[in-house]
Amino acid sequence: MSERHPTLSVLDLVPVRSDQATADALSATLDLARAADSLGYRRYWVAEHHNMPAVAATNPPVLIGLVAGATERIRVGSGGVMLPNHAPLVVAEQFALLEAAFPGRIDLGIGRAPGSDPVTTYALRHGAGGVDDEAVSRFPEYVDNVLAMMSPQGAALGINGRTYPLRATPAATSTPDIWLLGSSDYSARLAAQKGLPYVFAHHFSGTGTAEALALYRDNFRPSAELGPEAAEPRTFLTVNAVVAETDEEAERLALPQLLSMLALRTGQPLAPQQLVEEAEKVELAPAHRDLVDGMRGRWVIGSPARARARIQELAATYGVDEVMVHPVAGAHVGTEAATGPARVETLRLLAG
Template identity: 60%
Template sequence: MALALSVLDLVPVSTAQTSADAVAASLALAQRADDLGYTRYWFAEHHNMPAVASTAPPVLIAAVAARTSRLRVGSGGVMLPNHAPLTVAEQFAALEAIAPGRIDLGIGRAPGSDPVITALLRSSGPTSDVDRFEQNLLDIRALAGDGATITINTADGLRDYDVRATPAAAGIPEMWLLGSSDYSAHLAAKLGLPYVFAHHFSGEGTGRALEIYRSEFRPSERLETPRTFLTVNAVVADTAEEALARALPSLQNFSRLRTGTPLRAIDTVEAAAVAEVDAASRLVIDQMLERWIVDAPEAAARRLTELAQTFDVDEVMVSPSAASRESEPRDRSPGRERTLELLAARLL
C-alpha cells in the first residue's frame, strides 16, 4: 500500500544537551524530513519537563517553516485549555501568512502539564477551559476564517462587534482534533474535523476511537469524508540491537513518568545501558516495547505497513525516539535522523 510518513517531535533533551542544543537538533531534523519527502512535521506542547523542550509549538513551527519548502508544519497539538481561542487563531493566522498552504493546527483537550503550570499559563488573562472546549473550537475556526460577530454591552446599550484573526492570510490553517479518549472521536465526527487518536501515547482504544469517528462522521464545509492517520513511537537503526540500544534511554524516561519517579533529561545510550531499573519500571518498558516500533529497517517498515493496514490509514506519523551517544554532536540527533532516513528509503 502507498504510505505517507510524517513526524511528531517533542524536542527531546538529553543529559548531554542544553535545551537550546535540543531545539537546534530538531530544526536540523525537520530539514532532513523535508529533504526526504515526509508529509508533515508537528510539535507537541508540553511544559515543565526536563526531557522535553517543545513548550511553544507556534514559535517552533515558524522556525521550521522558514527552513523548509515542502513540509506541512503544525502542532500536535496546541493544548487549548492553556490558551485563549483568539490568541490561538491569531498565532496560526500569522503562521499561515508566513507559509501559505503549509500550516496544520492540531488541537488537544488536555493541559499538557500539571495543575500548577496550567494555572500559571492562565494567569495572564482569560483562557479557555475544558467545559467550553467545543465552543472554543468553533470560535477558533470562525476567527481564523471569515471572522465572528459578538454582542458587547456598551454605555449606549448592546451592539455587534466584528472580530477576525489577523493577519488575514489567503487561506486558513487546516484544523485537526487530537485526542486519547472516545470524547474527542465523537466531537471530531460531530464537527466534521480531521481527527488523530494518540496511539503513540496510550496504544489502547485506537480501533474503537477510529470506529466511532468514522461511523458518526458528519460532512462539513471543509471536509466531506473522515480523515485520520496513525501515530507511533519509532526507533529504527541498521541493526535491531542498535535500535534497542538507542530506544532504551527514552523507554526508561517514559517509565519514570508512568511510575511517578522524578523526571530528568534523557540519558545517553551509554548511561542507559548501565542504569539500574527496578521491577516496576521494567514492566512498563516491556509493555511499551510491544507498541513501539524498535527494529532494523526491513522489519520496522513491515510493521508500520501492517499497523496502517490494521487501522485502515494511508499515513503514519512517527515520533522518532532514538537517543544519542556521548560522542555525537549536541546540536544534532543522528539516531533520530537515521530513523527517518531508513524508513523513507523503504516506504517513500
C-alpha cells in the first residue's frame, strides 16, 4: 500500500432520528450524497435493513435510483442487497436497469445475511416463496444466476428439453460491478473462488477483519469471465466515523449511534436515533460501559487531523487503498429535521 491518503467512499444506512419522519431522513441522505459527490468521494453505498425504527434503508434499488439521479459522477451501489431475501432475476433486473440509466456508475454489493430479526426474515423469505435454510444454502447458485442474467448473453433455463433464455434487460451494453460482502469467512472464501471483489463489514463487526482479508487474498482465483479487472483481488475497508472541529464535539456527536448499536447488540427495544442532548441523559449500566467503550475504540472519532491519521493507519494496517466511511454523527436539539449537518461535516472535514 502506498503512503498517499486512501481514496474515500461513503456507506449510508439512512438513519432516522427521534425528530425525523422518513421523508426527512431521505432528504438528509440526498444532501449527504450530493456533498459526497462534490467532495470527490469515489462511491456511495446504501444498505438493506428491515423493520428497524432507526434505519430507513429498506430498499437499495429504490434508494440507488434516487441517489444516482441527485448526483453527477459518484458511483452508487448497495452495501448490500441481501440476496436470499429476493429472487435472483428480480435483483438482476433492478440493477441492470439502474446500470442502463446510469452507465458506469452502479455497484451491486451482495450479502447473505438477513438484514433483520428472524420474524421479519421469515416474512421476507416466505413471501418470496422460499424458506430461510434453502435461500441461504443456495446463495452461491443465486450469485451465479445474477451474474449470468445481467450479462449481455444472459442465462439459459432448461425446461422440458427446451432452452429458455433469461436476460435482465433486452439489450445490455454494460453491467454493474458486483461485490460480495460479509462479516464472516464464508463470503471471503466464495469471493476468492469466483474471482469477485470482496468487502468485510469492519464497521459492524470490528473483529476478524485481517483474517477474512488474508483468507480472500490468499485463495483468490482470477475469473476470465469477469474480465481484466478480476485478475487481482479487490477490497476496501468500512469504518464508522464522526469528525468535528474538536475531539470533544466529535465524542458528543458519536453518542447517539453508540447507544443505538448498544441496544441492537444487547436485545433492547429499538427506537429512532436519539438527539445528542437526549443521549447525554442516558445512564449506562455498568455491564454496558465496556461494550460501548469497545465500539468507540474501533470507530474513527475526533478532530480532522486525528481522524485522517486514524484512517491512514487503518488503511495501512489492512493493506487497502480505499476506505468507506459510515458517517454516524448525530444531531443536536433544534437541527432542521430534513438535514443531517454533522454527517455532512464529517465528510467535508475528512476530505480536507
